[in-house]
Amino acid sequence: MSQILTPPKQSPKVGFVSLGCPKALTDSELILTQLSAEGYQTSKTFQGADLVIVNTCGFIDDAVKESLDTIGEALAENGRVIVTGCLGAKSGTDGGNLVRQMHPSVLAVTGPHATQEVMDAVHLNLPKPHDPFIDLVPNTFGVAGIKLTPRHYAYLKISEGCNHRCTFCIIPSMRGDLVSRPIGDVLNEARALFEGGVKELLVISQDTSAYGVDVRYRTGFWDGKPVKTRMLELVQALGDIAEVHGAWVRLHYVYPYPSVDDIIPLMAEGKILPYLDVPFQHASPKILKAMKRPASAENTLERIAKWREICPEIVIRSTFITGFPGETEEDFDQLIQFLEDAKLDRVGAFAYSPVDGAQANEIPGLPPEEVREDRRRWLMQVQEDISADKLAARIDSIIEVLVDEVDEEGTIARSQADAPEIDGLVHIQNGGEADLRVGQFVDVAEQAALVAQAHLCPERQLADATEVVDERGGQQQEWKEHLPVL
DSSP states (O other): OOOOOOOOOOOOEEEEEEOSSHHHHHHHHHHHHHHHHTTOEEESSSTTOSEEEEEEOOSSHHHHHHHHHHHHHHHHHTSOEEEEEGGGGOBOTTSSBHHHHHOTTOSEEOOSSOHHHHHHHHHHHSOOSSOOOGGGOTTOOGGGOOOSSOTTEEEEEOEESOSOOOTTOOHHHHHOSOEEOOHHHHHHHHHHHHHTTOOEEEEEOSOGGGTTGGGTTOEEEETTEEEESSHHHHHHHHHHHHHHHTOEEEEOOOOOOGGGGGGHHHHHTTSSOSEEEOOOBOSOHHHHHHHTOSSOOTTHHHHHHHHHHHOTTOEEEEEEEESOTTOOHHHHHHHHHHHHHHOOSEEEEEEOOOOTTOGGGGSSOOOOHHHHHHHHHHHHHHHHHHHHHHHHTTTTOEEEEEEEEEETTEEEEEETTOOTTTSOEEEETTTTTTTOOTTOEEEEEEEEEEEEOOTTSOOEEEEEEEEEEEEOOSOOOOOOOOOSOO
């Protein structure tokens, strides 16, 4: 008896584009994990996909334009598009949804941090192949799911939303008020990532210092032990887990509350990296008041000096806004003087962007666009000189680096002072001879340094290391092309 064999039906394919900040990236990772768990294929491209998901950004005008352009491109090449992310929560001129207004043919629109809403839209337009079994999803870190970063580092989002109402920011209108993740869930995810070979964990949120405020620092449980839902206890626990695996923990978006002082000793002890990403935004008391920035702006220089006294190796990076409404030449001079006195290691600056919905747009005295941009350029030039001096002081020193990339062109790594994408790079000239691998820690001798300006983002600081001095023990994790999507 003959039997007709029919080829198995190909799983439906979803194209995926992720735009925006690390918080949006972690939203994408959640969606991709669920798609893979339910049997969908994912793709880097629009062509050949049954539908496309675009995770958007809506923070500043340039990001809005990029997101709208990407949606338009996806519609033109594929025609079946689901939109999610911050831009999806943004209103248009008529009070309706901006995305719907500009691209009425999209299949569905959701806001940020909306995995289930996105999946509901996918199910409606592309029925799921099977029920999910998360542990069976390939290329994941167990409970941590799929990651869009290389396998040797990962972002760990500890909360969603923000309770502040800084007048230049529209994030709360898109992401809502602060919602802290249960500390047990956060620590379980961190452990799964370290056990999966991650060598650097980057803690992110809209306001890391505020972790647990919304639940009044409620005591949770992890590994059978009580742990407070608070930044200090979180950082202590992450440092303990990382120490077991010989890995790094790096903090981002740490607002300058007094509680920040409590974590500096942990940096000095080597529990977490001596790296503090603290958004000061300005130095003029008048402008800071107009911004409605949280935390006190007084004695900032004294606090920085105290941090350096406790932890001499600390690297401080910050962001600033130039040309804020009402900013005078005197206010800007205060900002420049602050930079010269503070001697921060890394600085990023943005010219004020009058994004629709920002309260600051109602403040009189907006400097002309060319003045805003000139002040940004001047600030970055001043900081470039400061950063160059700090880098020059490191020449001939021995630094520990984490290898990010190894190819025929050379070996690229980062020091403890360098967060992925936003800070510096270390080029190891004899990396090939040393047979280095991605995810490996190694000590190098620093021989030269330079600073190169980047457009609208923090300066790129690069150091050349001509000699590998020593390799650090522990697991050596090779990076693999582990995801079908960007």
